[in-house]
Amino acid sequence: xxxxxxxxxxxxxxxxxxxxxxxxxxxxxxxxxxxxxxxxxxxxxxxxxxxxxxxxxxxxxxxxxxxxxxxxxxxxxxxxxxxxxxxxxxxxxxxxxxxxxxx
Amino acid sequence: xxxxxxxxxxxxxxxxxxxxxxxxxxxxxxxxxxxxxxxxxxxxxxxxxxxxxxxxxxxxxxxxxxxxxxxxxxxxxxxxxxxxxxxxxxxxxxxxxxxxxxxxxxxxxxxxxxxxxxxxxxxxxxxxxxxxxxxxxxxxxxxxxxxxxxxxxxxxxxxxxxxxxxxxxxxxxxxxxxxxxxxxxxxxxxxxxxxxxxxxxx
Numbered sequence: 001x002x003x004x005x006x007x008x009x010x011x012x013x014x015x016x017x018x019x020x021x022x023x024x025x026x027x028x029x030x031x032x033x034x035x036x037x038x039x040x041x042x043x044x045x046x047x048x049x050x051x052x053x054x055x056x057x058x059x060x061x062x063x064x065x066x067x068x069x070x071x072x073x074x075x076x077x078x079x080x081x082x083x084x085x086x087x088x089x090x091x092x093x094x095x096x097x098x099x100x101x102x103x
Numbered sequence: 104x105x106x107x108x109x110x111x112x113x114x115x116x117x118x119x120x121x122x123x124x125x126x127x128x129x130x131x132x133x134x135x136x137x138x139x140x141x142x143x144x145x146x147x148x149x150x151x152x153x154x155x156x157x158x159x160x161x162x163x164x165x166x167x168x169x170x171x172x173x174x175x176x177x178x179x180x181x182x183x184x185x186x187x188x189x190x191x192x193x194x195x196x197x198x199x200x201x202x203x204x205x206x207x208x209x210x211x212x213x214x215x216x217x218x219x220x221x222x223x224x225x226x227x228x229x230x231x232x233x234x235x236x237x238x239x240x241x242x243x244x245x246x247x248x249x250x251x252x253x254x255x256x257x258x259x260x261x262x263x264x265x266x267x268x269x270x271x272x273x274x275x276x277x278x279x280x281x282x283x284x285x286x287x288x289x290x291x292x293x294x295x296x297x298x299x300x301x302x303x304x305x
Contacts, residue, residue, distance in 0.1 A: 002108045007145075008210045010112045014119055016203035021123030023195025024188045029128065029173050033135055036166065037119055040142050043158075051149040059230055059238050063246075065146075065154045066235075069161050070250045074257035076166045080173040081261035087177040088267075096189055
């Protein structure tokens with residue numbers, strides 16, 4: 001049987017990969033992808049803790065993951081719309097060039 | 104069980120690394136869909152069938168396709184000769200490694216690894232969709248309503264943000280000429296609005 005901390009280590013690795021991508025890539029879309037990976041790592045933690053909890057009948061972890069997936073979908077839609085608006089203005093999504101708030 | 108876990112973990116982590124490090128962004132999006140599929144397999148393996156299929160529907164079906172659309176709309180699918188990493192990539196990698204080190208140390212030194220109760224799953228029947236729907240309609244009905252409101256607001260907000268801002272004044276650059284041709288029909292509104300403003304002031 002797989003112990004709980006194996007899932008937690010996989011989740012921590014996934015979080016670190018997402019964080020590295022979000023901090024190092026130049027393209028704004030890839031930064032958003034890294035944020036999605038971090039959100040998914042948190043979801044995996046929720047499901048694993050729910051499954052190994054002494055009272056899985058409460059369904060708390062599953063409910064949290066369902067709401068988290070809905071919030072992540074909303075976040076992806078708004079984030080990609082912002083990236084498209086930024087691209088229309090600057091003609092680039094390179095984050096090293098998009099460095100001023102003034103229009 | 105161990106072998107399935109190892110295969111799914113390797114698939115998820117390798118495709119996540121590929122999604123974060125490949126040069127061609129369309130390949131990145133496909134690897135991202137693969138990583139989401141691996142996570143859905145994890146959920147199914149842990150007995151959360153509803154969350155697993157919701158993951159497939161929402162992430163592989165919607166978010167990955169949305170990302171492909173954004174890549175194509177911003178024309179970043181064509182490879183550029185520029186470096187793909189930003190200038191401060193060393194700091195980013197260092198922070199990520201540090202975060203993983205702290206997390207792994209916290210997990211390994213906690214009582215999760217020594218507590219024998221947490222070494223194997225408690226055996227229980229899988230939650231049915233009926234149970235989940237029942238909980239959503241009774242105990243979690245307020246979060247459900249709030250999520251519905253949030254999704255509506257996010258959909259409207261995404262459309263408004265991504266909409267072309269034609270008709271706004273004070274545009275500079277090459278698009279200003281195109282919008283200035285639309286100004287004469289709007290000047291009536293503008294002058295009447297300023298007229299009303301003066302009336303209010305007086």
